[in-house]
Amino acid sequence: MKQVLVDLRPWNKELAIAALESGADGVIADSAGPVRELGRILVIAPDGDLVPEQDIHEITIENTEDQERAMEAARTCRIIVHTPDWTIIPLENLVACGDNVIAVISSLKEAEQALTVLEKGVAGVLVRTDDPDLVRSVSRLVQSGTPGQKLSQLTITLVKPVGMGERVCVDTCSLMTDGEGMLVGNTSSGFFLVHAETLENPYVAPRPFRVNAGGVHAYLQVPGGKTAYLADLKAGDRVMIVHGDGSGREATVGRVKIERRPLFLVEAESEGQKVSVILQNAETIRLVRPDNTAVSVTSLKPGDIVLGRIETGGRHFGMAVDETIIEK
Known part of the structure; x- marks a missing residue:
């Protein structure tokens, strides 16, 4: 920054x-x-x-x-x-x-x-x-004025339960709005825009400071073009909040919650490149559509379009590197 x-x-x-x-x-x-x-x-x-x-x-x-x-x-x-x-x-x-x-x-x-x-x-x-x-x-x-993200349209190819595991809620010191969230992915070459908990629902009050971001293993985009493992985040760290229009801003982590929950595997592709993310299997976990509205992971089906980011190359200690790395 x-x-x-x-x-x-x-x-x-x-x-x-x-x-x-x-x-x-x-x-x-x-x-x-x-x-x-x-x-x-x-x-x-x-x-x-x-x-x-x-x-x-x-x-x-x-x-x-x-x-x-x-x-x-x-x-x-x-x-x-x-x-x-x-x-x-x-x-x-x-x-x-x-x-x-x-x-x-x-x-x-x-x-x-x-x-x-x-x-x-x-x-x-x-x-x-x-x-x-x-x-x-x-x-x-x-x-x-944080540089904007070039987001891609991802076509959903698979959504399926994958059992229990630890997932991470990232609670920030900033309030997010509809259309905002964080870029999360199983690999460093592809990320999904996971929507913040800004919406009303019958089960729990909105938590506009929170993104239920996914499995502990996942990558999260952070400032400076870097990534961090969700499991490594702690209070005081800086993360990127991204809107569906590509604009971005930084936020400070106030708390990280890791809890054992049922999980979903979500797979998609964009221009021949496959990407995936593991998220909690719950109605309140949402991705972002191209019109910046939110869609619950429990209602996703093959052919649906969501927003994400495609990258090339791998990561070493969170930094992009130009070397041969295979992730799948």
Whole structure:
């Protein structure tokens, strides 16, 4: 996820509070002391968690020599770049060098441009302003701007009971809406969009913070293009919430519930590729149709269409790798 830093030089208590309340990743200050009195956040300061010009370098680009110096630095360390006339070209050149560039911005428009330059965007922004509302706006922009997922239509080929086993409920610190859920699959090459428990039903009250995600063995997509085993999740971990339209956002895990329940095997295919997932055999467990409505796994039948994601390659410690891996 992109980082949001806030410049507190000179000290500005209102900006510091806005940074803390909006979920900014860190601040730059002349001293860590005043920040620590307000809350816990990464502080870049001579007495902070990171030290300026030691752990992170600030560079102002005013000419081609400055740009070349910044490009060289960006290859080996994290840099904060300020372009006084705010031209896009230096940022394009720097982003092309790697993922170490944080751009100084002073408006929401500048943040939008920096975060999308070369379609990839900078690694983060440093908000330099006297306006606490801008800090909040930029934080919202970054938190809602998680890259979208390219979802595929999956044609159901098989649904059958497979006995008892442990399944995982992922309870997040965020409320989900209809059409949202998490991408879960038996293998790293195919995922189903499992719907959150947002809907009314005769058996249990809605739990819009929860996704009953599937068997303990399954892969779940998490931020940064990675995956995690459902069994490994714990409070404080970050997961991806995905909508049927492909948009995504991050959420924090508040609790994980693993319980023994009857299970269903769901198999599907998309463009010749087979995918599968094991879910709890219950009416309240749902997948997502192409129109973003939910369909219960107990009513699925061959030929039904649901949403998911197809990937290639395998995974090693959750990271995509280009090697020969057979999963079935």
